[in-house]
Structure formats: C-alpha cells, structure tokens
Amino acid sequence: MSLSQFIPFLPEIFLAVAGFTLLLAGISLGKRGARTLSLLAVGSLAVSAVLIWAVGRPAGGPHTILGGMLFVDTFAVYFKLLTMTASGIVLLMSAGYLERSEYSPGEFDALILFATLGMMIMASGANLVSLYVGLELMALSQYVLVGYFKLELKSNEGAVKYFVLGALSSGILVYGISLIYGALGTLDLGEIRAALTVTHTANWTLNLGIILVGFGMLFKVAAVPFHVWTPDAYEGAPTPVTAFISVGPKAAAFAMFLRLFLGAFHPELAQWRIVMWVAAAATVIYGNIAALTQDNVKRMLAYSSIAHAGYALIGIVAGTVMGLWSVMVYMLIYTFMNLGAFGFVIMLETRGYAGELVSDYAGLAKRHPGVAAGMLIFMLSLAGIPPTAGFMGKLYVFSSAVEAGYVWLAVIAVIMSAVSLYYYFRIVVEMYLKDGEADEPAALVQDRWLDAMIGVCVFVTLAIGVYPAPVVGIAQSGMHALGLG
C-alpha cells in the first residue's frame, strides 16, 4: 500500500476533516450561525465534489485501492456526486429551519456531512467490512438526526423506533455477512464474485447469507416487510431531516444494493430473485395503498417513498444491464422530485408542525400560484405523468422488467402507479380546487435559500423529463463498473 493510493481517497478525508471543523465552528458560532455553517458545509461538499472530479475518477479503468477496500469507478463517482448533491440541497434548505428552531446548527450540519461520508463509502466499498462500516456511519448519523429535536415527542419517538429497528436489521445483515464469509472464506466483493462465477453452486449457507444481507438492504431502502420504521421516522423527524433520509441514504442504500446484488452476488441471481420479486411487488402494492388514506403529508410522502423504493427494486429483480442503469437513473430522478416536494412541506411549516396536513394546502393556488404550480409539478412527477422526470424513471424501470420477462411485475407496478395518482392529487385538489376558508391561512416561510433549492429541483425535474438522454448516458457509463454487460 503506497501513499499514492490515498489520493483517490482525498475527498473522503477532506469531508471528515470538514465535518470535524464544522463541529468546532458550531460551538464558537452558536445558534445564530445557522446560515454561515450551512454555507461552510455546502462549501466543503463542493470542494469534496471537485476533488472527486479531479482525483477520484478512475483513470485507466475501474480498480481498487487501499488494500482492496474501495473501488475507484464511475459507478461510485455517480452515486457519490448524487448523494453529495442531495446533502447540499438539504443543508441549504435546512438553514432557515434551524434558525427558526433554536436547536444548535453545528452538530446538525456536521452530522449530515458524516452521513454523507458514510454514503460515499457505501457507494465505493469493495469489501463487506468497509461497506458495513460505511452503512453504520450513515445509519448512526441518521438516528441522531431524526431525534435531533429532542424535546419534540414525535422526534424522539421516531428516533427510538428507527434506532431499534435499524439495529435489528443491522444485526440480521451482519449475521448474513458471517454466513457468506463461512461459505466462501472471503469478504472481498471481487473474490466473492469470482468464487460464485467459478463454482456456481446452490450452497444453502451461502444463499441464506445473501438473502439475510438482502434483508438488511431492504430495510435500508424501506421495502416491505422491512418498511415499518419509515412512516414514523419520517413523520417524527424534523422536516429537513425527513427530506434528507428520504433521498440520500436511500440512494446510497441502492448503490450498495446494486453493488452487492448486481455485482458480487449476480451469478446467484436465480437464487435470490424470487425473494426480491415478492418484496418488490409487496412494496409497490403496500406503499401505494397505505398512502391512500393518509392525511398527514409527511406520512403520505413516507408511504410514497416506500412505493418508490418498490419501483426501483423492480430494476434489481430484472437483474439486467438495463435494470442496473434504470435504477441509477431512477434514484437521481427520485432524489430531486422528492426533495422538491419536501421543500414545500418545509415552506408551509410556519407554526410548529403546521403545514403537515393535506388540508393545510387548501386554496394555495389562489394565494400563491407559483408555489402551487411547483408543487403540482412534483406531484405529477411522483405520480409518473409525462413530461416530468418521474415518468421517465418509471418508464425505464418498467421497461427493464418487461425486457427481463417480468411482465406481471410491470403490470402490477403500472396499475399501482395509476392508484398513486389519487393520493398525490389529494394535495393538488386542495391547492387548486378548494378555497381554504381557514380564518388564518397558513403563511409561507419566506426563505430565499429554500426557494432557490426548490427552483433547482423544479428545473431538474422538468429538464430530465424533456431531455433525459444526458442522465441516461452518465448512468450507462457508470454501469460498466459492475461488470454486468
């Protein structure tokens, strides 16, 4: 191991140092420094992103560094940049929120950076040990973030539930890892893949290990039946945190999911596919139907994010090259549209947890046509109506299922996405077709940063819907790293 191997690792090192610095800066700046701190945090994310572009890209093909712990490939770069963008947007969205809340911003921003660091490791880990550690870094940061508003009953409760279930899932995950290790004698992804390609036996110990690891991953992406934490954690968490955990960690979890199941475990596809099929179908059905009767917007979006995890899982079930890149594209699209939707939830949260009920949106189109139009775009996109990005994402994922011969899965998903329109449009109905006769209509948060971030999300959502080719191109360049096609 030579020192030069550390060069591609520089972005991560920088981010860790930045997080630590932010912690110290937070103490000295105190509660008024929310905006400065989040600018600092976003700045360090930007520097880290530049570093990734400068030194983290795979020159001369994908390879591993630092004792085979990390991959340097375009797949990793794709997901690293994606999760960092998501974190950056959340940081800027949350600045005003923290300012209003009086909870200290320093730790908050540092935790988001540390979680991002964990996600970067998840995106590039080449060994089950490094993947596990990255996953736990992300998870622990999330537990703390969800419970960050510790004097809110809901926040604390959400954190407690998330923590207990998260720890259980990580227990299942490590048990699975131990079985894989027992069967193959290695924790290195490359060696695992090589071993599976050569022997290709239906070894029960091995396959059980794979499936238990799969359970751990299903938990992280919030798929049925490991979704149970989602609604409560989403509802309880401070809204910027909800926005955060609904996108970044989910994208990172899918990165790891793809890395493991379409990378290392791909030769055993025939073995684990049935489990993922059932989980995907159940997730799509459950998420959409349970969302129908939700009155709390955050909770509704939680179920919606369960459903979206189900759509993305379909690409993994397909197990093809197209399945792989369609999930990559889907995660990008989902990140922006979901962040945008949560941005509006933040915007309406002027009084305590007001702006969380569907009825709080009544008459919004009349009072704030621009806001309503933006929300409409995100709802359309989440429901998968063209020409928004959400349609593209679904189209790709469903096509991958049809191509792989899983037509019924695609049919289920299409029917359920038709159902999903109902709950997304409950908000639209409130905004456009109701009068909002409340004595005191909920005012909007005036925060230019928030507006700007929502604007970015609107732009990306529309741009990808109208012209998705560049994103698909990038994703396709990333997919070769996994050696599928």
Place this chain on the structure above:
Amino acid sequence: MKFYNLIWLIPLFPLAGAAINGLISNRMGLKKSFTHTVALIGSGLAWLWGWTAIIQWMADLGTHHTVIVTLYQWISGGTLKIFGGKLAQATVSASFQLDSASAVMVGFVTFVGFLIHIYSIGYMHDEEDRPYARYFSYLNLFMFSMLILVLGANLPVMFVGWEGVGLCSYLLIGFYFEKNWCASAGMKAFITNRIGDFGFILGIFLTFMVFGSTEFVKIFPVAAAHPQQYASWATIIGLLLFVGAMGKSAQIPLYVWLPDAMAGPTPVSALIHAATMVTAGVYMVVRCNVLFRIGPVAMLVVAIVGGVTAFYAATIGMAQNDIKKVLAYSTVSQLGYMFLGAGVGAFVAAIFHVVTHAFFKALLFLGSGSVIHACSGNQDMRKMGGLRKVMPTTYWTFMAATLAISGIFPFAGFFSKDEILGKAFAAGKSNLNGFGWVYYILWFLGIAAAFITAFYMFRLVYMTFHGEFRGTEEEKHHLHESPWTMRFPLQVLGVLSIIGGLIGIPKLMSGHAKWNLIERFLDPVILPIGVGAGHAEAAVEVTRHAVSPGLEWLLLALSLSIAIAGILVARSFYYGERAFEKPRRFTERHPLLYKVVLNKYYVDEIYQATVINGVVKLARILWEFDARVIDGIVNGVRHVTVGTSFVSAIFDLKIIDGLVNLVATIYDRASHYFRRLQVGFAEGYAMVMVLGAAALLAIYIIF
C-alpha cells in the same frame, strides 16, 4: 421558408402564451386586455402556422407524403431484447408528424380553439384579473397539450399530450373552485381518465416489445405487411389502447366523468369536452387503424362499445333538464357513433364525424353558454323558454347546429352520421369478420339513437327558445343578446355546421368519388394490408361493395325520415299552445304503452328486484357492508324514483357511481388494513419485520 419543417413550433406558441399569462399576468394581476391579447396571439399563431404548414405541405409534397420532424432523441435506453429474441434500440425521439390524419386534426383544433378563445373573452369578462389570467393560461396550455397529442409521431409523445390534456381539463373543470362539487368533478375526471391511461401505458410497452419501436411510421407498415404474424398481438395492443381511448373519449363504462365535467366554464365544455380532447380517443384508434384491422376482435369490441354507448347515452339525454347535461350526454352518444364508425372499418367516416361534430357541438355548447349567460347563470331548461325573440343570433345558429346533429340534409352532421350508419349496415350485410349479426344490431342501435338524438335536441330547442319565458321577472328583465365576441364565433361555426358536410359528399350523390374530399385526403392513413390477411381484411374490402346504390338510397331515406320523425315527436310534445300537455295526456290515454316504455316505476321494480338487490347482496357477502356503497345505491334508487329518466334507469349514472365507489371502497378498506400493520410501537414493528423475514425465507426455501 418551409413551414411544415417547423411544425414543432405550432404547439410552442400557445405554450409561450400559457407561460406569460400563468407566470407574469397571473402573478402581477395585469389587465385583462393584456391577458387575452397574449392568449389570442398564442393560439392565433398556432392556427396560422398550422394552416400555412398544411397548405404548403399539400402543395409541395402532396398528401401521400408524411413529414416527420425530429427535434432530438428524447428517451434513450440502449439495446433491448424484445419478443422473439430480437434486439432493438430502445430509443424514442421527440418527433412530430404531419400527415393527413394529423393535418385534419391540427386544422380544426387550432381553428376551433382560436374561435373559442375569442368567445371566452366575452364569456369570462366578469372574472377578476387574476382568475382571468389563470383561465387563459390553462386554455393555452390545453392547446399546447392537444397539439402535442395530435402531432406526436410516436406513442410516447402522444402520451405526453394525452396526459397534458387530461391535466388541463382537470384544472379547467375545477376552475370555479369556490363550488365544492366542481372540485370533485375535476378529481373524478382525472381519476377515470387515469384508469384508462394504464391501458395506454401497457399498450405502449407491448407495442415496443412486439415491434421494437413506437414510431408510427415504423410499426404500421410492418404490421400491415405481416398481418397474420402480428394478428394476435395487434388484438391485445388494440384492446389496451382502446381502454385508454374509452377513458379519454368517455365510453361505457368510463363515461361517468364527462357529464360531471360540465361544472367547468362553458367555453371549456365546448373546446375540451366536446370538440377536441374527447375525440382524442377516436383519433388514436384511427391512427392505429392497422392494428385494429388486423385484430378483428379488437375492432369488434370498439364497435360494440361505441354502438352501445351511442344508444345508451342518447336515452339518458332525453330526460335531462340541465341544458349542459343534455349536451354532455349527447357528446357521449356522438363519440359512441365515432367509435362505431371506427369499429366497422369506416375510419374516414369516424374522423369526418369528429370534424363535423367539432363544428356543431362546439356551436351548441357556445350557444348554450350564450343562453346561460343571458339567463344569469341558470342552466335549468324548465326555467327558460321564449328566448328566440331576445337572442336571434344565438337562436338561428343554435338551430343550424341542432339540424346538423339531428342529421338533416344537407347539414354537416347528415353526411358524417349517415356514412357511419351506412358502413355499419354494410358490415352487417357483408358479415364482416364473421360477426355480421352483431353489426346489424349495432346498426339498429345507431338508427334508434339517431331518432332519440333528433328528439332530445328539438326538445331542448323548444324548451329553451320557444314558448313563454318561465323564469322570474327579474331574470326576464336581464335577458339580452350576447356581445359580438360571443356572437362572432357562433356565426362562424353556424356557417360551418351548415356547409361543413360538403367536404365528404358520398359518391352516391355526386357520382364521383373525387368529390368525397375527406376520404381522398385521409386515404394515405389507411394503409393497405398485405397479402395473407385472411378473411379479415378481405371482409373489409367486401363491405365497400356490399350495398347496392338502391339500398344505399333507401338507407339514406330511412335515416333522414327517422330524424324527421324524432323532430316531429318532439314538436308535438314540447311545442305550441299545448306544450308539455301531450306527454301527460299521452300517458293517460295509453297506460299500457306507458307502462312498457315510459313507466319509470315498472322499470324501477325490475331494477329494484334484480340489480339493486343483487348488488346489495353481493356487497353484503363480499365486502364489509360499507356505508358508501349503500349510499351510492340509495342515491341511485332515489334518483330513479324521483327522476324522469326511463330506459336509462337500468344502468343509471348513480349505479355506475355506486360501482365506482365500490372500487374506491375496496381500496379504502385495503388501505385501512394495511395501516393497521403500523401498530405504533417498536416491538410490534420488530414483529412485523421478523414475521415478514420468516415468510420471505420460507418463500425462498419452498421455491
């Protein structure tokens, strides 16, 4: 400059208008004159550009040449394995297509759209600045979406427009959102459409998997060249696409949203829910005529749904008292005619009827808007009457449209409707695809619907324009003719309703096939089917010669006399000194006939004994007796008992509503049970996870 190479600009003009009005005028509350100028320029440029492009295209290239303008590659997806193990490039480009089918649609959509923009200026002048801007921005956005739908060169682009018009329709239905029922009507429209859309999406997927492309110019020639190879797939694709069309074009059983959609402003009803959007389904079926022709079952289903809808909706129309509701059911019925036409292989006639219907139905709606405007917003015909003297322009233009829809020679509707009925009869006579007797029944339903149409339309005219005014004195005082912005579109459309049919004079009358302009024009769209088509295609060919000229004249005379009979019955019932007397006396003198045909109680009893009790029992057995279902049914009973509808009562709107509610209830229940999994405390969640994990493991081990 070749305008036809820049057809993608046509939809962009209204989009720009929508953007300016929606983002600037609405936000800043700019003056109305600015708003409608922008909107008029947006739609007007689309009209001018569209027509210029079409004329130039015809002159330069001829109608047999298809112009395809590709903007860029929209969806790119690498190489995919499709059915049959072949590989195909999964690419969809953002491309637009100008051929005779889209030319016809662009031609009348932009034109009627522009007229309705003018009309809206007068109709909406009471609105405040901001809603006014919002209204026009939605209207322009609708034009944009509709043009994308029409011009799209492949199914996905068409689908963009398809969803877009649905959204705009939804927004415009709910425009008066102060009224709560408008909101629910908008929701209903969107959801019902969405049910159809899932068929459309699956159809797109399947098309790609079968043909390896979704571009019209690529799939249709292939399908037409190998009819036997693709016959079964074409049937499935056709049926899936038709599910989409049923939603968008309000066919049984997805028609429920259209009558409710009348909650929107009247110009919107005219433009979207009569002239343009609802005909999108017909356009799509005609566009994909190759698939339907090589898949006879799909075609038969189209014909059956169309024919039954035509008759069924017409019967409901007889009993409505709300002027816009009559027109709404009439639209559903006329759309049924169009599908009947497509289903019997008369694709040209279907499009012909789309065009003439756009003229006279838009006119009818605009006329009714004018009436409603005069009656201070009242829509109940029982409170109207005698308006002929006050608003002559409205009356005479309305009369022209009424004659057109009733199918009186030589008004526009006569030609198109007669051609559809003639083709339906021919299909029966030539035993098309071996389903001859079905086509005979459908032809009979069509004839019956023609009678009813004439009846209810003249009932409407007599109740509205003749006799004495039956509203309050105050309202009577307020009666006035509409401003010129509203009258002008009426006059233009009135002229078109009279002469519009001349573009499709049948060979029978002129003696020359070349006088049937629309058939010649649309000929390139109807691709010839290759050899080996089997009896299906042969049968379509046979229908052309199945009916001798003499029989054709007879049919013509029959439909004309049927229409006149309908008018006469309406006249004797609702016109003159003893208006409204006759229905009552008729009833008293012929109690038996009354019982058979008109007695709502008699039908009600059958209906009560069979349908309702059955459904109630079913509901009891299958579902946890939910209050909503019963509500729907109880509403249905009440409606039937109190209402004046007769035959239609069997499938009354409210029952369909009840069934729709039933579906909703199932989802609601499921949602409720699913939510119960979310018990609220961590150990319970852990239990769900562990049990779920055990179940998944068991599935794995078993399989």
Place this chain on the structure above:
Amino acid sequence: MAFLSAHFVAIVFYVLAVLAVAGGVGVITFKNPVHSALSLLGTFLAVAGLFVLRHAEFLAAVQLLVYAGGIMVLFLFVIMLVNVKRVSPESAFLSRRAPLAVIGGVVLGALIAFGVLAGSLGRRGGGAAALQTVQGHVVGNTEAIGWMLYRHFLVPFEIVSVVLLVAMIGAIIFGRKDAGLEGRGGRMEP
C-alpha cells in the same frame, strides 16, 4: 482423566455454550433490568471464552474490555440513572404478543438453521497457525491482527473512528440538558 484430556475442548465448549445460552435466556426473561444486565455479562464472558477456544485471543480481550468492561458499565449506569424501578413497575413483557413473537423468532431461526445445515462451509484452512502468521513469520494473534488491520483494513478503521465520533455527538445531544430549550413543552415555535 484420560477422558477429560481427550475431550477437554469439547467439555469446555459445552460448558461455555450452556453458560452463554443461559445468560441469553436470562437477559430476555428477568424482570429486573439489573438481573438482565448481569446475565448478559455472563454471556459476554462465555463468548469471550469461546473466542479463546477458536484461537482468537485478541478478540477475547477486546470482548472483555469493550463489552464486559465498557458497555456493561454503561448499561448499569443508565439503569441507575433512569431508576427503572420507579418508571416501569408493571409487566416487563408484552404478554399478549409474546407467544406470536416466540413462534416468529423460532420459525426464523429454524429456517436459517435448516438452510445452514443443508449447506456447506468453505474449505478448511491452515488452522490456528494461519491466524498467527504474517508473511511467513509466526507471530502472535494480536500482531497478526494488527498487521491486517493497519495494512489492509485501514479504511474501515478510519471510518469507524468517525462512527465513534458520531456516537459521541449523539450521546451528548441526547444526554445533555439544554438550559435554553427546557420548559418549552417540546413544541417548536418560530
């Protein structure tokens, strides 16, 4: 004596195994959390013994230091701090759901056991010697682990330090009393 020496490993294994399982059962059945904690300590010690039995001396030491020494003290500390007796006088179990939970857990375990017993493990390797060898030189287990940890697993090692930092932040945030935020009833006001 001969029996003892021949089966020494087996005997030790079974003794420790019984101890570990007994401790585990104790954890989930004792009503008093302090008793549960002590049983858990028993399990930890037994597991540490089992580690030694499988030539993982360093891990055994870590197990003792971190678990028995660190985590256990933390548990007892918190139990004292929150005064469990006062706050949870009623039943320690979710009795209504307990049977279902036990069945679920046992079924899950049985399914995994079925799979593991039907499957096979990887090839037998060099045994204890391999765990004490670095580049051909026989060293102690601790040194071998140190070599691996710092030569190959440096990245996770560094990342795990951040994990501990996050845990520290979390513990501080949740644990400390915020003078400024107390008494606001836990509601967020602008």
Place this chain on the structure above:
Amino acid sequence: MIGAMHYVILSLILFVLGVIGLMVRRNFITVLMSLELIFNAANLNLIAFSDRLGNLSGQIMAIFIITVAAAEAAIGLGLIIALERLKRTVNLDDANEMRG
C-alpha cells in the same frame, strides 16, 4: 471434535434469543441488551469460521462489529435518557404517538 457447525448452532440460538427478546420486552434497556446478543451471535460465527478457514478477515470483521455495537449502545442509551426525560418512561410501547 467440536466443528464450526456447533458454533453456528450456538450462535443461531443466541440470535433467536436476541430477536425474541427484542420483540417481547417492553423495557428499552433490555431491548438494547437483546441487540447485543444478536451482534455476539454474529461474532461467534465469524470467529469460528475464521479459525476453520484459517483466514483472519473474520476476526477483523468481528472487531468492527464490536466497535459499532459499542457506538450503537451509546446512542441507544442516549435515546433512553432523552425518552425518560420527555415521557418519564423507558418502555418502548409507551412511545406510540404515531401510528397508522
């Protein structure tokens, strides 16, 4: 001879005990202890396999699992204290404001 399978069965028993404990105990602190049982079970597996395979990476993984478990325990105990302050309870099923 005591093979790796013996260890797997033992670890499975501990795993199941931990999972059951997690589901039946109301007390958050005991739940946390059950979680430690699960992690110990995985470690036991790893150590046994490591010895059988003559491969050190299992032991390394175990070290990381122990470390992470310690970190999780710290956060979990912090949450217990916060919960106790807010609701005067450490029972998990009392934290049930949100459901459905």
